[in-house]
Structures are given as C-alpha cells and as structure tokens.
Amino acid sequence: MNSNMVQRLAHYLSATETRSGEAIGNELGCSRAAVWKHIEVLRSLGIEIHAVAGQGYRLKEPLELLDRDTILANLDSPGSRKLNTLVIEGSLDSTNSALQRLPLAEQNATAILAEHQSQGRGRRGRQWYSPYGKNLYLSLGWMFEKSLSELGCLPLVVALATSQALRRAGLEGHGVKWPNDLLIGGKKLCGCLAEVQGDSQGPCHAVLGVGINVHMPVSSQTKQIDQPWTDLHSHLPGFSRNALAALLLEELVGQLSMFDRQGFAPFREHWEQLDILHGKPVEVQSVSDSIRGTACGIDEHGALMLDTGQEVLKLHSGEVSLHKTKL
Numbered sequence: 001m002n003s004n005m006v007q008r009l010a011h012y013l014s015a016t017e018t019r020s021g022e023a024i025g026n027e028l029g030c031s032r033a034a035v036w037k038h039i040e041v042l043r044s045l046g047i048e049i050h051a052v053a054g055q056g057y058r059l060k061e062p063l064e065l066l067d068r069d070t071i072l073a074n075l076d077s078p079g080s081r082k083l084n085t086l087v088i089e090g091s092l093d094s095t096n097s098a099l100q101r102l103p104l105a106e107q108n109a110t111a112i113l114a115e116h117q118s119q120g121r122g123r124r125g126r127q128w129y130s131p132y133g134k135n136l137y138l139s140l141g142w143m144f145e146k147s148l149s150e151l152g153c154l155p156l157v158v159a160l161a162t163s164q165a166l167r168r169a170g171l172e173g174h175g176v177k178w179p180n181d182l183l184i185g186g187k188k189l190c191g192c193l194a195e196v197q198g199d200s201q202g203p204c205h206a207v208l209g210v211g212i213n214v215h216m217p218v219s220s221q222t223k224q225i226d227q228p229w230t231d232l233h234s235h236l237p238g239f240s241r242n243a244l245a246a247l248l249l250e251e252l253v254g255q256l257s258m259f260d261r262q263g264f265a266p267f268r269e270h271w272e273q274l275d276i277l278h279g280k281p282v283e284v285q286s287v288s289d290s291i292r293g294t295a296c297g298i299d300e301h302g303a304l305m306l307d308t309g310q311e312v313l314k315l316h317s318g319e320v321s322l323h324k325t326k327l
Helices: 003-012 021-028 032-044 068-074 077-082 095-100 154-169 241-262 265-274
Strands: 049-052 056-059 085-092 110-117 136-144 174-177 181-184 187-198 204-212 281-285 290-298 304-307 312-315 321-324
Touching: 003 021, 003 032, 003 085, 021 032, 021 056, 032 049, 068 085, 068 241, 077 241, 085 095, 095 110, 095 136, 095 187, 095 204, 136 241, 154 174, 154 181, 154 187, 154 204, 154 241, 154 265, 174 265, 204 241, 241 265, 265 290, 281 304, 290 312
Parallel strands: 085 110
Antiparallel strands: 049 056, 110 136, 136 204, 174 181, 181 187, 187 204, 281 290, 281 321, 290 304, 304 312
C-alpha cells in the first residue's frame, strides 16, 4: 500500500461533492486505473465511498483526518513545552512499534499518531481493530527515574489520564476496569498498553499506547470483535479527533510528570472513584489457571485486591487477565 497516496486521496475526497476519476487522477498525478485501486484500498481500510455512475466518487460521511498543526494549536503551554516531537502517520503496523524503532534517546516525550494500524495490539498481544481515520491511535515515549518495580501501576496512570481527557471532552458515566481499560455502559471504549524497558534500579523508558474508539460504525469487520464495545460518537456525536488528541496529550504529559515526581499515591483516590469492578464478583485468569473472588480495590502499588473468601490476594498488572463474571 502506498500510504502517502492513500493519505492524499483521503484528504481530497469529499462527503458533499463528487470527485471524478479524472479530477482525482490529476490531483494525485496518476491514471484513472490507479485511482480505482487507491479507492479500493481506502474501502478495505474501513472508509465508505460511494461511486456515482458517470460522476465519480463521494465519501458517505465527512472524514476528519489528523492534523499536526491543529493538535499543537490546541495544546496548552505546559503540554507543548514538555512534548519534544509530534508525528502524524497515515498507516503503520502499530504506533507503539513505530516509536520503539526510534533510537532510545529520540523516544522520550515523542508522540506518534496514525490514521490506521495494520497490527494494532493490546495487552498480551491481542489484536486492536484499527480502521482508517475513525479512531485515535497514539503512542507516547516517556523516561522515568524510577525502578522497574515502581512502574507496575503505570498502566493505571495512563488509564486515568485518558479518562480525564474524555471527561474534559464532555463524556460522563465512563469508568476504569483494572488495569487499563475504559468502559461505559459495560462496553469497551478505550484500551491502554504500557511497554517498559530499563535497569531494575532505573532509569526506565516506557512506550505508552492508547486506542480510543472515536467513530466506528458497525461493519463486517467490527462484528469480529470478541467483546462488547462502543465509540465516543455514540455518546458525544461529532467531537473532533484533533481536539481529543490534544486533550489526551495534555493529560498524559501532565499526569506522567506528576507520577514521576510523586508516585502513585496522588492517583489512588481518583482510581477508586472510577473503579467499575469494586465490590463485584470477578474471575481472574492467568496462563495456567483462574481464580474467582470479589474485587475490593487496589493497593498502594496499583495491584488488584481479590477477596476469594479465604484470603485477599494482591494481583499485579501484566500477570493476569481480568473478566467480570456478572455485574
């Protein structure tokens, strides 16, 4: 796939005007046959494009593509000062992988967003469905002067920062599901992924990925998602992806800075306010077995406390997969 050509085509197509194959070919500098191939690529990435006989092509609905200048203009001053680099890509395997390919010295405070991911992933290697121009796929690199053991609650901090960005956007009623998912009405809206490397005593470097379903209409591809999901458009129709990207970057930069200075203590109360599992019967699955009990919050290190009826276990992020058995 020619990512640059597809990106240019997506910018040129309109939901209000029909663009002829000839006009598109002139704009892109390619033949009408090549135009058709690029149109088919966009369709395969999840963009609905109508072909009007004798006239050309038109988007089914408006498409807001990510724009670096617009995002930076919406960032507050502290956020823009702490962010080293902001990169917008058309299509990547995954934003986390792209960031990790950079030299380590260039990763810190660098943010990468993409319109599409071909190999988007969540925790434990799960696939993250990533249609073109519909959602938000963002990764941010961050250096910590902390040991690896002090970063176990980092996914929780990222989830809280994302929750706050969504609250500032106007969303209400969402909560956090340990360790790093955001749900609303029992349906997944967002997932976070923290990948950390470094010395046991520090410093450590993290690549923090966030995927938010912004506007994801039901399709044959969404039917393959193996859990209930929702998108922001269902609750806040028309909210700008660029505005949301700026809010998310502000919250991530601010809250990661606080976490580096003060640890997890300032975040614990906020987590407890948003914890949708507290007091609920749950099943915690590991590679080899599963444990049932009642979720009873988190400890000072961000570990899930699970009351089995015989003892209270402390379970750490990255070691288990959590599934509610009932509400």
